[in-house]
Amino acid sequence: MFTGIVQGSFPILSVERKPGLNTLRFDLPAALVEGLAIGASVSVDGVCLTVATIEGSCVNFDVMQQTLSLTTIGELNAEDVVNLERSAKQGAEVGGHIVSGHVDGCAEVIAIDQPENNCFISYRVAAEKMKYIFPKGFVGLNGCSLTIADVNKSENAFTVCYIPETLRVTTHGTKRIGDRVNFEIDRQTQAIVDTVENFLGDNPGLLNAS
Structure with a gap:
């Protein structure tokens, strides 16, 4: 962990x-x-x-x-x-979110926007992973716990806003369009989405209830 x-x-x-x-x-x-x-x-x-x-x-x-x-x-x-x-020790402060290190695949850098003192990087992932991506949700990218700033479902993409400290300490500031990074879904989000999907699949009548 x-x-x-x-x-x-x-x-x-x-x-x-x-x-x-x-x-x-x-x-x-x-x-x-x-x-x-x-x-x-x-x-x-x-x-x-x-x-x-x-x-x-x-x-x-x-x-x-x-x-x-x-x-x-x-x-x-x-x-x-x-x-x-x-790995985190028992009782350690969790400043990001719990990351397992069991990645779900790769995300491709598709856009980089760097207005003054800001850095926005957009990533594309496999379409089937987008159901786990929500604005203000968590995502792991190359081991960094990051907050999702925006989601573009039609492009299978999401955007992260980086603070200067993250760019300084990590490799994210060196990324270019076309680069790939390791991508991990937030496991709590995945558990909720999958549980709801399974429940509705087992109870299809609920979708048609008035």
Whole structure:
């Protein structure tokens, strides 16, 4: 479990590619490595990865084929910069919203608007995911807990407004039109929508009640 408040953005030291398996290697600051253990979960651009090895300040993560296929992790190369967050500890403040790190696919950047001191980025997602997207709702993008500012159902798109601090600490300020980011639905919203859909599906007469 993660809070969606990333702890910074860090470059990948190396990527080792094998059939169906990539290994990402990072050289991380002491504050992030302290107390980290093999088997621990870390959010890497919003994807929950398991620590495979630790050698001093160097940390390796193994990424399986399913994750490589569903997310942007398979596109990453050495020196690419990604958002990182260690898993939340019991009792920790949740400054964003609960993020699982089990992403639902990718969102494509389709528009960027940067009026003075503001930044609006619009994203397109798969049509079937739009039922979980609401104005003022939460969404996870590359590991960041973000609030949805606007929704365009006809374009399967939504817009997020970024504060300067988010752009400074994360990689979102470097995104360009056509880039893809890892996308995670707010699980509470998903549970409500799916429960209502299932209930109405089991009770079709309610839709026709006067």
